[in-house]
Amino acid sequence: MENILETIHRSFEKELADLVCRKVKHQDYCQDIIQDVYLKILLNRSKIEKADNISAYLTRLTTNTVVDYYRRKSKSSVTNETLPETSSEPDEAVDSTYKLADCCLRSFIDSLPEIYRNAIIMVELDALKIKDYAIAANITLTNAKARVQRARKMLREVILQCCNYEFDSYGNIVSCKKNEDQSCCK
Template sequence: MESAVITLQQKFGAQLHNIICKKVGHQDHCHDIMQEVYLKIMLHLPKVESATNTAAYLVRLTNNTVTDYFRKSKSLAEKDLSENLDTTDIVDSTEQSLQLADCCLKPMIESLPDIYRIALIKTELEGMKLKDYAQMAGISLSNAKVRVQRAKEKLKAIIQDCCTYEFDRYGNVVDCVKNSRGSCCK
């Protein structure tokens, strides 16, 4: 058994090593994967010896081992990331945002004219499809889209009149300062 593995290693070792190193790019990882390939060869030696094309069989085994290595590395990285996330900060931030939205946005939405308020509440807050809203309101789909768009524009104007916002380069709100001209948020 050992002599068969040594013969295979002498005959195909350099080729398999090159395949692994080209795909992995890191010498230490390349050696680790090569050891796994030799272990698989030893465990499945009868299959390797009975293969009609030994070189093709070993190349496929090597490629599969490299793929397994990347899968294992990815799942370990995801596990480490999920263990390091502190979800309490995310939950607290979300709860604060919902409280702010409830106390500030609700009166702003309520101040919209009826046709826009209803359109916005039905489609954006209640999740009704535009097609269903159009049918309920007795208007065409394009009119429903325009109505919801205008409702959003009017709400945006009310919000911007209330506060001055600072955005990061990705468009996320990073700061909000209440304007002196109104008491829109309590």
């Protein structure tokens, strides 16, 4: 009889890898996260065997692993900011571009009307699912989706009014220059 781990690997390997790599664009990080997924599968083998829908369980486990990766990454970037600077000049230039890009993100968010501000904070910053936000805000899921979409659009407009951004073909920020006639960034 085939081991549950071998069955999962054989049956879900491509699906899980695709799920991770769609969410994480860097191939090396993608492979690291897939390793973490398989480690969690190994540690949760008994729960997986008891699951009614193994595919759904593995999808949730994989998604949570990706979220954990981004949380660790954001915590390490905060830690790295407090370390003494020992970087070379090109890295400092990139750092200053990112600092300018997010120079006053919180003030931009705070400038939104309250319902949109709460939506963007809960969904984007607190990583709450839109479904959970809808429950917390006591609104329908459709309403929550529309509210978050409007909040994102409003935030984008405010940010683009403040600074001039240059994007690459993938939509990543290449450079950011403060509009001299705007006093939005302090």
